[in-house]
Amino acid sequence: MANTVIGSTIVVDGEISGDEDLVILGTVKGQISLRENIVVERDGVVEANVETATITVHGSVTGDIHASDRAELRADCRVVGDIHAPRILIADGASFKGNVDMDS
Amino acid sequence: MAISRTISEEREGAETVVGPAIAIRGRIEGEEDLRVEGRVEGSISLTETLYVEPEGVVLAQVEARDVVISGIVIGDITAANCVTLNKAAKLVGNIAAPRVIISDGASFRGDIVMGGEDMQPTRERSRATSTVPRSTVSRLSTPAPRARAVTGSYDSARTPAPRREVVTPPARERAPVRRPTTAPPPRRSEEEDDVTVVIKHAALRKGEAPPEDDEPAKGTRRRRAKKSARTPARGRSKAGRRKS
Incomplete structure (x- = not known):
C-alpha cells in the first residue's frame, strides 16, 4: 500500500524522487530518482532519465536507465536509451534500442 | 510481492497515489483522482478530485473539480465544485470555488472567492x-x-x-x-x-x-x-x- 501510483490518465511533467515503490500506468516526463522499485505498466510511458534500484518495464521507456540492482525488460516493452545495471533481463518480445553497460 | 502489487493496482484502478516517501516537482495533470501523501511542488490540474492526506504537502497551483485537504497546501486553489478543509488542514493561498467548507481546527490564510461562477x-x-x-x-x-x-x-x-x-x-x-x-x-x-x-x-x-x-x-x-x-x-x- 505504501506505494505510489501514477494512474493511467495522469501526466507528470517534472521530477519524481523518493524512497518508495513507484508504479506507472500513465505518463511521466522529466526525471525519476528513487531508491526502490519502479514498475512501468503496459500502458505506462516514461520519457525520462531514470535512477532506481530496480526497474521492470512492461510499457515504454525513452531515456537512460541507471539501476543499482536490476533492470527487467518484459515482453512487449519498448525501451530506447542506455541501460546501466549490474543485472539486466531482456525477455523475448521486448524491443530495445540503446547501449547496455553491466559493469557496476 | 509483484503479484500483490498488480492486484492492488487494479483495485485502485482510477486513483493515483503519491506515497509518503515520494516528492514530485513539476506539473501533474490528469483525469482521475489524485491522492497526495507525499510532496508535490509545481502545479496540479485535474478533472477529478485532489486529496491531500494528513502527511501530504502540496506547494502548487491547484486546479481540480474538488479538493479535499487534510494536510498542508501552499498555493492557490481553483475548484469547479468544492474545496474542503478538514480538521488538520493547513492552507496558505487563495481559493476560488463555488463551494468552500472549512472545518473546525483547519488553518487557512488567503482570500476566498465563491462567486466565481x-x-x-x-x-x-x-x-x-x-x-x-x-x-x-x-x-x-x-x-x-x-x-x-x-x-x-x-x-x-x-x-x-x-x-x-x-x-x-x-x-x-x-x-x-x-x-x-x-x-x-x-x-x-x-x-x-x-x-x-x-x-x-x-x-x-x-x-x-x-x-x-x-x-x-x-x-x-x-x-x-x-x-x-x-x-x-x-x-x-x-x-x-x-x-x-
Whole structure:
C-alpha cells in the first residue's frame, strides 16, 4: 500500500524522487530518482532519465536507465536509451534500442 | 510481492497515489483522482478530485473539480465544485470555488472567492440590460458592476436620442426593439418613457463631470423613481416637456 501510483490518465511533467515503490500506468516526463522499485505498466510511458534500484518495464521507456540492482525488460516493452545495471533481463518480445553497460 | 502489487493496482484502478516517501516537482495533470501523501511542488490540474492526506504537502497551483485537504497546501486553489478543509488542514493561498467548507481546527490564510461562477452570469446579465426596459436596468444595475451597466444604458439611450430630436414619430421604430422585453405598458406610455429617458440622459451627459461612480446609481434611482411617479401623471409630464 505504501506505494505510489501514477494512474493511467495522469501526466507528470517534472521530477519524481523518493524512497518508495513507484508504479506507472500513465505518463511521466522529466526525471525519476528513487531508491526502490519502479514498475512501468503496459500502458505506462516514461520519457525520462531514470535512477532506481530496480526497474521492470512492461510499457515504454525513452531515456537512460541507471539501476543499482536490476533492470527487467518484459515482453512487449519498448525501451530506447542506455541501460546501466549490474543485472539486466531482456525477455523475448521486448524491443530495445540503446547501449547496455553491466559493469557496476 | 509483484503479484500483490498488480492486484492492488487494479483495485485502485482510477486513483493515483503519491506515497509518503515520494516528492514530485513539476506539473501533474490528469483525469482521475489524485491522492497526495507525499510532496508535490509545481502545479496540479485535474478533472477529478485532489486529496491531500494528513502527511501530504502540496506547494502548487491547484486546479481540480474538488479538493479535499487534510494536510498542508501552499498555493492557490481553483475548484469547479468544492474545496474542503478538514480538521488538520493547513492552507496558505487563495481559493476560488463555488463551494468552500472549512472545518473546525483547519488553518487557512488567503482570500476566498465563491462567486466565481455566479459573477460571470451577473455581469452578462447587466450587460444585456442595456437593451432591456429601464425598470429592469435599475433593478439589476444595483448589484452588478455599476460602470458597466451604465455605459450600456447610455449607449442604448444615445442611439435613439438624435433621431428623436429630428423627428418625433420614428419613436415607434425604436419601440419594437424594446417592446419584447417590456411587456406590460401600452405603446403610448412607452414612447413617453423614451422621451423621459432622453431628457435624463441628456442631463446626465451634460453633468458628466461628477464622479461616474456615484452618478449611475443616482441616475438609475432617479429614473426609476420618476417612472413610478410619472406613470399616473403621464399626460402632464409629456405636456410639460413640450412646453419647455
